[in-house]
Every structure is written in C-alpha cells, then in structure tokens.
Amino acid sequence: MSRPSVQREPRPPGLRGATRVLLERELDLAWSGGGGPLLACGFFVCLTAVLPLAVGGDFRTLGPVAGGVAWLALALASLLSLERLFERDLEDGALDLLALGHLPMEAVVMIKALAQWIAVGVPLGLTAPIAAMALGLPPGLAPLTALSALIGGAGFALTGTLGAALALGARRGGLLIAVVVLPLFIPPVVFGAGALERASSGQSPVPALAFLGAYVLFAAVITAFASAAAVRNAQE
C-alpha cells in the first residue's frame, strides 16, 4: 500500500482565506439549517400584518406609527436565529475546532456576526420598506427605511452575537438571549425610528443615522472582546 509521504509544511489559509472559509460555512449553515432568512422575514411580515388587525386598518391611525412599528418588528425578528450562532457549535464540539484555527476567537465571533448580518439583517432590511409601506409609510421614505434598517441590522447582529455568547451553555438559552439582548436593541430602535420620524416631518435624518452608525461601531468593539471572552469561558 503506497501512499504519498506526509507533507510537513501545511499551507496556512492566511487571514483572508480563513475568513472566507469560515464565512462561507456560516452562511451555508444559516441558509440550510432551518431558521435563517426566510423564517425571519416571514415572522417580520406576520408581525406587521397583525398590527392592522389589532388597531384597525385606518391609514390615519397606521400611517404615523408605520416606521416605529417596522423597527419594533425588525428588532424582534432579529432575535429569532441568534440561538443557532454558538449553541450548536458548543454542543457538537465545533467550537473547539474553531478555537484551534489560525484566527483568534475575537475574529471568529466577528465573522459569525458578519454572517448573521448577511443572512438575516440584509434580507430583513430589504423587506422592511415593503412592510412599512403596506402599513401606510409614504413611499418617499422607503429608501431611507431600507438604509437605516441595513445599518441598524448590523447593530442587531453585533449585540445579538454578544447575547448569544453570554447565554452560551445556559439551559433555555434562547429565552435568556432575548432577555439579555432586547434592552441592548433599544438604542438602534430609537435612532432608526427617529430617522424616519424626522424625515417625515421634513427635517434631515442625518443626525439620527449618525447616531445609529456610532452605535454599530461601539457594538463592534464591545462584541469582539466580550463575546470572545464569553465563548472561551463556556468552553472550559
């Protein structure tokens, strides 16, 4: 039985290579592993569809709150697939494999947050203006709704990743994540709905968008270090 001799020099994937490899895997798992974008978007649409049934279909009632309701629904829909982020990797040992790669755990959690944004945040951001218009949001505000929802979605993905890491290993972690993460979702909801509010009253939405962007950057820094520490702790 002749086999090629074991090569001693592995080719390291490099930082970009390893990032791409992990991102592709995370996106594949998000799309195929149940939950994922369709579920989040379906939940989002259902929530906004229930509102007119609850408060009546009058556009004079719905129009003023359409932006705010869309943001609330966005925050809730962003919670759905967070449990999947780390819990399964911990259960099946994949987290150990990820810990022994070339990238530090800080990079691993940020790649997971990026995948969460691409798989859930972006589809939700594109659904948001449609759902908000169905509730009576002026069509002129649709591009701003999409833009703010895309930025806010990055914030949801980052703080959601942090919550998922902190809840790791706890029983009924999914519920715990919601309780940990929802308070952290308040600032983007305030800034995002505020941007729409200002635009609809003729003011510039830029300050609110700037606050939203600042929140995302802040969340990025905190999430990288705090989530990595939480994951390491859960592995012990």
Place this chain on the structure above:
Amino acid sequence: MIHTLTLADLTVIRGERRLFKGLNLELKAGQALALTGANGAGKTSLLRAIAGLLRPDAGTIAFRDGDGNLLDERTARGREVHFLGHQDALKTGRTTREELGFQCDWLGHTQHGFDHAAEAFGLQPLLDLEVRRLSAGQRRRLAMGRLIGSPRALWLLDEPMAPLDVRWREAFADQMRRHLDADGLIVAAVHDPLPIPVRTLDLGGLG
C-alpha cells in the same frame, strides 16, 4: 514546529475536585503518550488544557522547537496542535465533502491534503453523503481526516479508536506510526492499549 511538549507542576481543579496536582511531563518529537485512568480521572481535562481550551489552575504548558526555543502558545496551538475530542465537530446537515473541506481549509492544508485524508480513511464513497447518514465509525473517520489533511505536529486524541471497527483501528494505528516516524507527537486518552509503542501516564482513579 513543535519538538517538545513540557508540562510543569500542572494542577487542574474542576468544581470541588482536584483532578491532578503537580503533574510534570516532557514529550519529545516521535514519542506517544497514553493517558489512562478511571472515568472522571481527568484525561479529557488534561487534553483540553494542553489544547488551550481549559485554563490550568497552576503550572505551565510549554511548546519548544528543535533548538529549544519557546514557541508562542497562541501561534503554536493555532498552527501545530490537533484536538480530536469525543465529539466529532461535524454538522449533520452538510456533506462529507463540505465538512472535510472545511476542516482542511480552516486548519491549513497541504496541496493534496483533502485527497490524502479521503484516501487514508476511505472517505471517497461517502463524499456526497450528508453527515447525518453516516455511522458513528464513519463520522469518526471523517473527523480524523483533518489529522491527515492538515499536518500538525501535536495530536491530542480523546478515545480516538472507540467507534472504529477492526479494519480502521489498524489503519489508524498505521497513520499514528507514520506521524511518529515523521517526528510528530501524540497524546491520547485511552482505555484499550494503543497498538503503537507508547509511554503511559496513569491519572489514577477518583480521588
């Protein structure tokens, strides 16, 4: 490349129990160590500590290269250490090809690492099957693929042979011999004797 693994005065406490205290060990390239002991004696914890997945409560774990220089722990573990736990780290919804490819890519592979791994553990007929369709032994062989696909010096193995049948136990013993011949190091937690020349470290029973 890791040439020597040194454990000095290592102590690990889990909850209220002290698993081991003041453990000293030196393992050099080409050597294998079998960890034995009762269930709960701390075999897995020791492997996880060496892999950097568990912080020891006292003592040091050092990796040195052939010239005796101390290697950076983080770099050594990220490039030179394989940890094969009793969980296989596989995703049930993905195919064998995807999972083996990910393991090789993520850990850093040689040019034909994927093909060598598939050949070494007879994975070619399984490549298009989802992991959920594989038996326990087949899953273990798939997880072992990373040992071949991504050559790393130090193998940390937790009950590696348990789900394998006789044929693949022999094949894996063959791979371990090759690894040692190529100046690799192996630390394996086992209940059955390993079919290769090893030193044994008995962690004892409960207590």
